[in-house]
Amino acid sequence: MSAKDFLFELGTEELPPKALKSLSAALESEVKAGLTELLGKESVAQSGFTSYAAPRRLALLVTDLQTEVPESRTKVQGPPVNIAYDDQGKPSKALEGFARKCGTTVDQLSEEGGKICFEQVNPASPVAPQLPAIITRALDKLPIPKRMRWGSSRTEFVRPVKWQVMLFGDEVVTCEILGHKSDRHTRGHRFHYNQPIELFSGREYASVLKEKGYVIADFEERKALIREQLLDEAKKVGGNVVISEDLLDEVTALNEWPVALTGRFEERFLEVPSQALISTMADNQKYFHLLDDDNNLMPYFITVSNIESKDPSQVIEGNEKVIRPRLSDAAFFFETDKNRTLASRTESLKSIVFQQQLGTVHDKTTRIAGLAGRIAEECGTDKAQAERAGQLCKADLVTEMVLEFPELQGLMGYHYALNDGEPEEVALAQNEHYMPRHHGDELPTTGTGIAVALADRIDTLVGLFGINQPPTGSKDPFALRRASLGVLRILIEKQLPLDLRTLLQAAADQYGALPAQESVVEQVLEFMLERFRAWYDERGIAVDNYLAVHALRPSRPLDFDQRVHAVAHFRTLPQAEALAAANKRVSNILNKQEGEIGNAVNQALLADDAEVQLAHKVAELDTSLAPLFAKGDYQPALEQLAQLQEPVDRFFDEVMVMADDPAVRANRLALLSQLRSLFLGVADISLLAG
Structure with a gap:
C-alpha cells in the first residue's frame, strides 16, 4: 500500500512559553490517537512522528502515512x-x-x-479528506485552560491564529481550521525573514525554515544549541553558568533563532543576598547567572536574544540598562528592611489573616513557637531557640523584599535574623522551616529548623481538619497533602522517633475549641498515614506491604517505615508465602469465634505432638522477640518468626482446632491467638497477597 508524508503546521502569535512543550506533546498524542482509530495500530506503527514547537508555531510531521483506509x-x-x-x-x-x-x-x-x-x-477510502477532522479534534483536546478570541471572529484558541499548512505528499489538503484555509506557505522569523516560505514536502519543513527563514523549529535542537551557547559564553568570563532546566525550557520556548550574549552589572549589587539577585534575573528577565569556582555569584548574566544582531553590543547594553533598576530596587529593599528587626515586625502579622476561623498569622506563629519548643525538647535540642525561631518565622512576610519577591520568603528571614544578631540556628530556621518546599527538595539540617518545620505543618493540618476543611478531590488550597509528606520525610529521613498522635494532640490542645476537636487527632493521623500508600508505591514497594503495617496503625512514622521495609524483606524468604497463608487461616478462625479468646495456653491440655511443638516454639519466640520488638529491630524478628513455618504447617495438618472438648478447643484457640500476636508485633501479614 502506498504512503506519503503528512505535515500540519499551525502559525500563531507567540504561544505561552511555559505551555509550549505540553501543547506540542498533546498535539502529537491526539493526532496519533485519531490516526490509530482510522487506520489501526499496526498501520500507524509503520509511520514516524516528529513534533515541532517554536514561539509562533506548532507543527507535526507524520512520515510514511498510508494513503488509503483499506477495505x-x-x-x-x-x-x-x-x-x-x-x-x-x-x-x-x-x-x-x-x-x-x-x-x-x-x-x-x-x-x-x-x-x-x-x-x-x-470500501477502501482515501485518508487525505479525513485528516482535517483528525486535526480539528486534536486541537479541540489540547490542554488549554483558557481560550481566547480575537477580532470579530468567534474562533477560539490559546493565541490568535495567523496561518495553517496542511500537506499530504506534495499536495495541499484543502480545508479550513480555526478560521484559516490550508496552504503550503509557512512564515519565517518575525525580524530576520518575515515573509512566506513555500513548502513542497513535509520532510523539507525543518531544513527550509532553518536555512531560509531563520527559524529552528525543533524544540530539542534549539534547547541543545542554547545550552551549548551558554557554556561557551560562560567560558569567556571564566565563570560557571547555572542552567535551570525549567528556565532553559522557558527560554527555548521564547526564541526561534537563539543567540546567547553576556552582560554585566555593578559589583556593588553583590552585597545583596545572591538569591535575591538570581530571582530578579531569572524570574523577571529570564537571564542565567554565573558562579565562580567558589560558588560565589559573579557580576555577569547571560541573556538569550531572539535575533542575530549586527551589533550585539547594543543588545547587551539594552539588557544591562533593563536589569540595573531591578537590581537597584532589590538593593534598596534590602538596605531599608535592615533598619527594622524581625522581632519588631511580628506585631504587623496581627493584621494578616491566616484563615478566618483560625486567626491571624501572628496567632499561628504563637502556636508554632509553642509546638516547636515541645518538639525540640523531645528531640534533645534547644527549646528556647525553637520557640524564638517559631515566633519570628513569618516576620519576613511583611518586609519590602518579600513583598516584591514572594519566592524569597524564609531566605530573607535568614539574612535579616543574622543582621539582627539572632543565634545562627534561629536564623537558619527562618529559611529551613519551609523545607521541603517541593517533592524531592532538601530537608532542614538544624534541630531548630526541624522543630519549626514540623510545628508549622502540623499546626496547619490540625487547624484545617479541625474546622472541617480537609482536602477534597483535586482541591487542596492549603497544600495539606504536601505538608503531610513533608512531615513524614523529615521524621523518617532524619531518624526521629516522634509519635504523631502525641504531636497532633499537642497542636489540637493549643487551639482548644475547634469544631472537630474530639475527632481531629485521629482524622489527621489517618490522613497522614494514608500518604504512605503513594510514598511506597513511588519507591516500588508493593501496596500490600503498606496495608499489612497500616492495619496496626503505628503512629510513629519512623517505626511505620521500619516495619514496612521489614515486611518487604520477609517476603523474600522462602517461608513467607506459607506463613502469610497460615496467618490468613488463623485470622479467619479467630474472627469467627464469639466471645473473648484467652491468650494463656494450658500445657496440660496439649495432647498432640504437633500442638506441643508449636506451643513450645511460640513460647520460645515470645521471649526472644521481646527485646527486638522493643528496639524496633523488625527485620531480624520476622526472620526468626519464619522458623514457625514447619510447626505451623504440621499443626494444621495434624490438629483439629475446633475439638469437641470445649477446654481443648479454647486452649488451641489461645495458642493460635498467641501465634497471631507474635506476627502482629510487626504487621498483619495475613493481608499479604499470595
Whole structure:
C-alpha cells in the first residue's frame, strides 16, 4: 500500500512559553490517537512522528502515512432466527426492518449462531479528506485552560491564529481550521525573514525554515544549541553558568533563532543576598547567572536574544540598562528592611489573616513557637531557640523584599535574623522551616529548623481538619497533602522517633475549641498515614506491604517505615508465602469465634505432638522477640518468626482446632491467638497477597 508524508503546521502569535512543550506533546498524542482509530495500530506503527514547537508555531510531521483506509468487513447481528420468519416461512417485520437498516434485502442475509447476520463491506477510502477532522479534534483536546478570541471572529484558541499548512505528499489538503484555509506557505522569523516560505514536502519543513527563514523549529535542537551557547559564553568570563532546566525550557520556548550574549552589572549589587539577585534575573528577565569556582555569584548574566544582531553590543547594553533598576530596587529593599528587626515586625502579622476561623498569622506563629519548643525538647535540642525561631518565622512576610519577591520568603528571614544578631540556628530556621518546599527538595539540617518545620505543618493540618476543611478531590488550597509528606520525610529521613498522635494532640490542645476537636487527632493521623500508600508505591514497594503495617496503625512514622521495609524483606524468604497463608487461616478462625479468646495456653491440655511443638516454639519466640520488638529491630524478628513455618504447617495438618472438648478447643484457640500476636508485633501479614 502506498504512503506519503503528512505535515500540519499551525502559525500563531507567540504561544505561552511555559505551555509550549505540553501543547506540542498533546498535539502529537491526539493526532496519533485519531490516526490509530482510522487506520489501526499496526498501520500507524509503520509511520514516524516528529513534533515541532517554536514561539509562533506548532507543527507535526507524520512520515510514511498510508494513503488509503483499506477495505474492511463488519458483521452486524440482527434478530434471532426463531422470530425472523412467521409460521408460513415469510420474513417477519423485524427481519425486514433489519434488512432495511443494513441497506440490503432479506435474501442477502445469513444465519450464524442462532441469529440473522449481515456482512457489511466498508470500501477502501482515501485518508487525505479525513485528516482535517483528525486535526480539528486534536486541537479541540489540547490542554488549554483558557481560550481566547480575537477580532470579530468567534474562533477560539490559546493565541490568535495567523496561518495553517496542511500537506499530504506534495499536495495541499484543502480545508479550513480555526478560521484559516490550508496552504503550503509557512512564515519565517518575525525580524530576520518575515515573509512566506513555500513548502513542497513535509520532510523539507525543518531544513527550509532553518536555512531560509531563520527559524529552528525543533524544540530539542534549539534547547541543545542554547545550552551549548551558554557554556561557551560562560567560558569567556571564566565563570560557571547555572542552567535551570525549567528556565532553559522557558527560554527555548521564547526564541526561534537563539543567540546567547553576556552582560554585566555593578559589583556593588553583590552585597545583596545572591538569591535575591538570581530571582530578579531569572524570574523577571529570564537571564542565567554565573558562579565562580567558589560558588560565589559573579557580576555577569547571560541573556538569550531572539535575533542575530549586527551589533550585539547594543543588545547587551539594552539588557544591562533593563536589569540595573531591578537590581537597584532589590538593593534598596534590602538596605531599608535592615533598619527594622524581625522581632519588631511580628506585631504587623496581627493584621494578616491566616484563615478566618483560625486567626491571624501572628496567632499561628504563637502556636508554632509553642509546638516547636515541645518538639525540640523531645528531640534533645534547644527549646528556647525553637520557640524564638517559631515566633519570628513569618516576620519576613511583611518586609519590602518579600513583598516584591514572594519566592524569597524564609531566605530573607535568614539574612535579616543574622543582621539582627539572632543565634545562627534561629536564623537558619527562618529559611529551613519551609523545607521541603517541593517533592524531592532538601530537608532542614538544624534541630531548630526541624522543630519549626514540623510545628508549622502540623499546626496547619490540625487547624484545617479541625474546622472541617480537609482536602477534597483535586482541591487542596492549603497544600495539606504536601505538608503531610513533608512531615513524614523529615521524621523518617532524619531518624526521629516522634509519635504523631502525641504531636497532633499537642497542636489540637493549643487551639482548644475547634469544631472537630474530639475527632481531629485521629482524622489527621489517618490522613497522614494514608500518604504512605503513594510514598511506597513511588519507591516500588508493593501496596500490600503498606496495608499489612497500616492495619496496626503505628503512629510513629519512623517505626511505620521500619516495619514496612521489614515486611518487604520477609517476603523474600522462602517461608513467607506459607506463613502469610497460615496467618490468613488463623485470622479467619479467630474472627469467627464469639466471645473473648484467652491468650494463656494450658500445657496440660496439649495432647498432640504437633500442638506441643508449636506451643513450645511460640513460647520460645515470645521471649526472644521481646527485646527486638522493643528496639524496633523488625527485620531480624520476622526472620526468626519464619522458623514457625514447619510447626505451623504440621499443626494444621495434624490438629483439629475446633475439638469437641470445649477446654481443648479454647486452649488451641489461645495458642493460635498467641501465634497471631507474635506476627502482629510487626504487621498483619495475613493481608499479604499470595
